[in-house]
Amino acid sequence: xxxxxxxxxxxxxxxxAITLILGQSAHSAALTWAGGAGIxxxxxxxxxxxxxxxxxxxxxxxxxxxxxxxxxxxxxTAELAFTAGDYSLSAGSPFGITLGSNNVRVxxxxxATVGQNVTLSRAGxxx
Numbered sequence: 001x002x003x004x005x006x007x008x009x010x011x012x013x014x015x016x017a018i019t020l021i022l023g024q025s026a027h028s029a030a031l032t033w034a035g036g037a038g039i040x041x042x043x044x045x046x047x048x049x050x051x052x053x054x055x056x057x058x059x060x061x062x063x064x065x066x067x068x069x070x071x072x073x074x075x076x077t078a079e080l081a082f083t084a085g086d087y088s089l090s091a092g093s094p095f096g097i098t099l100g101s102n103n104v105r106v107x108x109x110x111x112a113t114v115g116q117n118v119t120l121s122r123a124g125x126x127x
Contacts, residue, residue, distance in 0.1 A: 028055050028076040035062015035085060041070040055100065060087050060112070069095045069118050079103035082112040090115035098122065 031048040038047030045051045047067065048058065057078035060067070064085025070092075077100040084107070089097070094117045102122060106112045114120055 028057065029053070030076075030078065031056050031058050033058060033060040033062065033067070033087075035065070037065035037067065039068050039070050040073060040089070042073060044070075057100070059083055060085065064088075064110075066090055066115075068092070069097065071095060073097045074100065076100045079105050081105045081107075082110055083107050084110070086111045088113040088115050089118045091117035093117060094119070096121055 029050060031050055031052060033047045034049060036047065040046050040048075040052065042052055042054055048056075052058075052073075054074040055076045057076035057080065059081040061084045064087045066088045068091060069089055072095050075097065079101050080097075080099060080103070082105065089112075096119045099120060099122045104112070104120070
């Protein structure tokens with residue numbers, strides 16, 4: 001007899017397997033920082049246009065300011081971009097930003113500073 005999802009005993013197992021597979025997929029929204037100072041923390045909207053989740057990608061836009069990193073951050077595979085304002089990333093405690101891309105783009109004539117207690121890394125190493 002061939003297994004079938006019509007079998008009520010197999011349905012919960014199939015649902016659990018699907019949930020496990022989908023739960024491991026990378027979330028990847030492209031978010032924009034609205035401008036100014038704020039907090040950057042996983043699971044919190046902060047200055048982003050939606051709640052930041054690891055593997056999202058971000059563009060800092062608008063008026064610059066000090067962005068306080070309050071958790072470990074992992075970005076998606078698109079570049080991390082600073083397209084307006086002058087931004088400084090800092091933290092009260094050491095936190096890392098793991099880049100999903102080798103690229104951090106800063107528009108010419110702007111500054112983006114990685115300040116106190118913040119480190120940039122890439123899972124495969126920076127190149």
